[in-house]
Amino acid sequence: MTNSDPPLLNHYGALSSHSTRCDDPRSQLIVKECRLPLIDLSGSSRRDEMVRQACVEAICGASSEWGFFQVLNHGISLRLVEKMRSEQVKWESPSATCPKQFSWSKAFHVPLTKVSDKACYGEFVSLREVMMEFTAAMSKLARLLAGDLTENMGHGKEVMDNLCDESTCFLRLNHYPARPISPEIFGLVPHTDSDFLTILCQDQAGVLQLTKDSKWVTVKPNQDDLIVNIRDLFQAWGNGVYKSVEHKVVTNAKMERYSNAYFLCPSYDSSIGSFKEPSIYQKFTFGEYRDQVQEDVRKTGYKVGLSRFLVNGTDERCPVDAHFQAIRPN
Numbered sequence: 001m002t003n004s005d006p007p008l009l010n011h012y013g014a015l016s017s018h019s020t021r022c023d024d025p026r027s028q029l030i031v032k033e034c035r036l037p038l039i040d041l042s043g044s045s046r047r048d049e050m051v052r053q054a055c056v057e058a059i060c061g062a063s064s065e066w067g068f069f070q071v072l073n074h075g076i077s078l079r080l081v082e083k084m085r086s087e088q089v090k091w092e093s094p095s096a097t098c099p100k101q102f103s104w105s106k107a108f109h110v111p112l113t114k115v116s117d118k119a120c121y122g123e124f125v126s127l128r129e130v131m132m133e134f135t136a137a138m139s140k141l142a143r144l145l146a147g148d149l150t151e152n153m154g155h156g157k158e159v160m161d162n163l164c165d166e167s168t169c170f171l172r173l174n175h176y177p178a179r180p181i182s183p184e185i186f187g188l189v190p191h192t193d194s195d196f197l198t199i200l201c202q203d204q205a206g207v208l209q210l211t212k213d214s215k216w217v218t219v220k221p222n223q224d225d226l227i228v229n230i231r232d233l234f235q236a237w238g239n240g241v242y243k244s245v246e247h248k249v250v251t252n253a254k255m256e257r258y259s260n261a262y263f264l265c266p267s268y269d270s271s272i273g274s275f276k277e278p279s280i281y282q283k284f285t286f287g288e289y290r291d292q293v294q295e296d297v298r299k300t301g302y303k304v305g306l307s308r309f310l311v312n313g314t315d316e317r318c319p320v321d322a323h324f325q326a327i328r329p330n
């Protein structure tokens with residue numbers, strides 16, 4: 001018996017029997033395994049300016065070319081990563097409208113402002129302590145990386161620090177039970193995310209895939225590395241220089257999988273203008289962006305995302321934003 005989850009299975013079964021087709025042409029794309037650019041962050045804190053600069057260039061290059069990279073010597077100990085993983089126990093159910101939008105996973109979504117709130121944890125007392133230590137470390141790393149990406153665009157590191165806000169940043173704990181049914185079911189549906197930058201910590205069971213040169217590529221899991229992804233807001237702020245790429249999680253028939261992700265977000269009233277003119281995107285606030293994404297998902301089942309804000313834009317159909325489907329941030 002695989003480690004299935006009855007509510008997920010019931011939900012998927014109901015969707016399969018009632019839904020109309022929602023085929024996705026992208027599912028035809030070839031999948032291959034790849035190693036993401038691996039960046040040693042010990043260089044970023046070095047006194048030696050040339051070493052530091054080489055590290056920043058590697059971060060910015062990977063953010064433009066891939067939108068994803070792995071980091072090593074990131075300052076978050078394996079002990080903390082493992083402690084965090086062992087505490088991932090509480091989940092929330094997703095709400096899809098057809099099987100192709102259905103994610104075989106559950107998520108526990110914790111806004112930073114709630115991390116220390118005892119009432120959020122109920123009986124899971126030890127989770128609170130680890131969460132506090134873990135989110136503090138992830139927050140520091142996310143701001144460091146965002147600062148490097150900002151500086152590379154000719155702005156002070158403090159720009160991102162000023163934009164980003166505790167009240168909207170969050171940690172998401174994902175659990176992907178082993179799949180008892182169709183191999184076509186996603187662990188997490190293809191999507192881009194609506195924050196600035198995400199740091200992901202995945203276990204060894206992982207099948208995280210991302211798009212590179214119009215193909216799906218599988219990221220080789222490595223316990224010691226963290227995965228950094230550029231997201232929609234950095235793409236907009238960077239006027240398209242940094243890429244927010246579509247990604248998804250494929251289910252595993254034999255093993256369950258855990259991951260957690262730290263989302264670096266600005267306050268809702270922050271204006272996300274491009275850093276230079278002519279801007280390819282209209283100015284919008286984070287709040288407006290989220291409202292628009294939610295409205296599109298509600299009306300069409302799809303996230304239109306950044307293309308809706310292009311100055312000379314078209315309304316392309318874009319992937320569903322998993323966070324508007326699976327979770328509803330406060």
Ligand SMILES: O=C(O)CCC(=O)C(=O)O
Pocket residue numbers: 172174188193200202208247248249258259260261322
């Ligand atoms: O679990 C993963 O590897 C990916 C998670 C993800 O994409 C997300 O939470 O937005």
Ligand SMILES: [Fe+2]
Pocket residue numbers: 191192193247322
């Ligand atoms: Fe994501």
